Amino acid sequence: MIATAKQNLEVSITGLGVKVPDRVVTNDELSQYVDTSDEWIIERTGIRERRIAAPEEALSDLALPAARDALAQAGLEGKDIDLIIVATVTPDMAFPSTAALVADAIGATEAAAYDLSAGCTGFMYALAQGYGMLAGGLSQRTLVIGGDVLSKILDWTDRSTVVLFGDGAGAVILEAAPEKGFLGFELGADGAGGVHLWLPGSGSRRFDEPEKYVKMNGREVFKFATRVLVQSAEDLLAKCQVSIDDVDLYVPHQANVRIIDHATRKLGVPSERVVINVDRYGNTSSGSIPLALADAAADGRLRAGALVLMTGMGAGLTWGSALMRWTLAGVPQ
Numbered sequence: 623m624i625a626t627a628k629q630n631l632e633v634s635i636t637g638l639g640v641k642v643p644d645r646v647v648t649n650d651e652l653s654q655y656v657d658t659s660d661e662w663i664i665e666r667t668g669i670r671e672r673r674i675a676a677p678e679e680a681l682s683d684l685a686l687p688a689a690r691d692a693l694a695q696a697g698l699e700g701k702d703i704d705l706i707i708v709a710t711v712t713p714d715m716a717f718p719s720t721a722a723l724v725a726d727a728i729g730a731t732e733a734a735a736y737d738l739s740a741g742c743t744g745f746m747y748a749l750a751q752g753y754g755m756l757a758g759g760l761s762q763r764t765l766v767i768g769g770d771v772l773s774k775i776l777d778w779t780d781r782s783t784v785v786l787f788g789d790g791a792g793a794v795i796l797e798a799a800p801e802k803g804f805l806g807f808e809l810g811a812d813g814a815g816g817v818h819l820w821l822p823g824s825g826s827r828r829f830d831e832p833e834k835y836v837k838m839n840g841r842e843v844f845k846f847a848t849r850v851l852v853q854s855a856e857d858l859l860a861k862c863q864v865s866i867d868d869v870d871l872y873v874p875h876q877a878n879v880r881i882i883d884h885a886t887r888k889l890g891v892p893s894e895r896v897v898i899n900v901d902r903y904g905n906t907s908s909g910s911i912p913l914a915l916a917d918a919a920a921d922g923r924l925r926a927g928a929l930v931l932m933t934g935m936g937a938g939l940t941w942g943s944a945l946m947r948w949t950l951a952g953v954p955q
């Protein structure tokens with residue numbers, strides 16, 4: 623799916639909030655659990671540390687503070703929100719949805735609320751849906767949350783996955799804007815490649831050998847990721863008739879610094895325009911892009927007027943990009 627935004631329906635982000643768990647897990651700590659090393663992890667992934675949720679912490683415990691900060695920045699209260707979309711593969715439970723739990727906690731009594739599953743691309747899918755609901759007139763104020771606590775579905779004896787991921791969540795408020803916000807979206811999925819990053823046995827399909835934890839073919843996912851990060855961004859820029867030289871800030875999914883470097887090189891984005899925080903958070907799945915947006919706001923690169931290109935990819939296999947003119951001034955709380 624690819625489309626440019628309609629000229630007369632301008633939708634933008636008016637609030638941003640993020641939350642990560644307090645506990646920092648370094649590469650050295652991980653090397654106590656599995657046969658790995660700080661040196662290997664940094665060289666192959668660029669990750670130095672990640673945040674890991676406490677045993678009693680669930681997704682909504684991260685999503686809620688992120689949502690409250692986003693509401694505060696937008697100058698809104700929970701009751702003002704009429705749609706909540708939570709992108710995640712690690713909801714508090716299969717049902718009720720985490721979005722419904724968040725709606726209750728923030729007092730969004732009039733809101734429709736549902737979870738959305740698109741792997742690490744979830745935040746991109748949820749942004750596009752939020753945009754569509756606003757542009758179509760079904761929603762006036764949408765809360766979009768992307769977040770995961772992948773640590774809960776990792777095999778802590780599997781070095782091929784445990785070094786890569788971390789926990790975190792981010793939230794944005796979408797509203798009609800007086801000036802241009804979103805310019806376009808590109809989204810895609812390839813279910814045939816789904817077996818390269820999956821959790822067989824976690825749903826209604828019976829497997830003879832069900833898995834309790836994420837299974838990943840790292841090399842295949844690496845090849846997929848390097849291809850789609852570039853393709854999705856190029857297709858969207860072409861559709862929107864925007865040159866990569868005009869992009870002020872490139873916010874790729876934070877999976878592996880080698881994947882980001884490859885995409886950056888191929889796209890021709892100068893390094894000072896690329897947001898990288900995978901070193902501090904690892905891959906937080908649907909939390910990755912909002913966490914990166916918050917970091918760029920804090921370091922002054924995400925300013926009102928900046929043209930921002932975001933691209934995610936992940937389980938499904940899925941991918942997605944959004945191009946927008948940032949209209950929000952200031953730093954999230």
Ligand SMILES: CC(C)(COP(=O)(O)OP(=O)(O)OC[C@H]1O[C@@H](n2cnc3c(N)ncnc32)[C@H](O)[C@@H]1OP(=O)(O)O)[C@@H](O)C(=O)NCCC(=O)NCCS
Pocket residue numbers: 657658659662663666667742781782785786838840841843844847877878905935936937
């Ligand atoms: C997983 C990933 C970091 C592995 O890096 P790589 O350079 O491809 O490494 P390889 O898989 O070729 O493994 C190289 C060696 O390191 C070993 N190794 C794998 N994980 C290791 C770890 N955590 N610590 C130390 N050694 C490790 C392998 O066993 C292999 O050893 P061998 O050569 O003796 O067989 C990389 O493939 C990757 O990032 N893939 C994408 C994953 C991803 O982003 N998933 C989420 C998408 S949203």
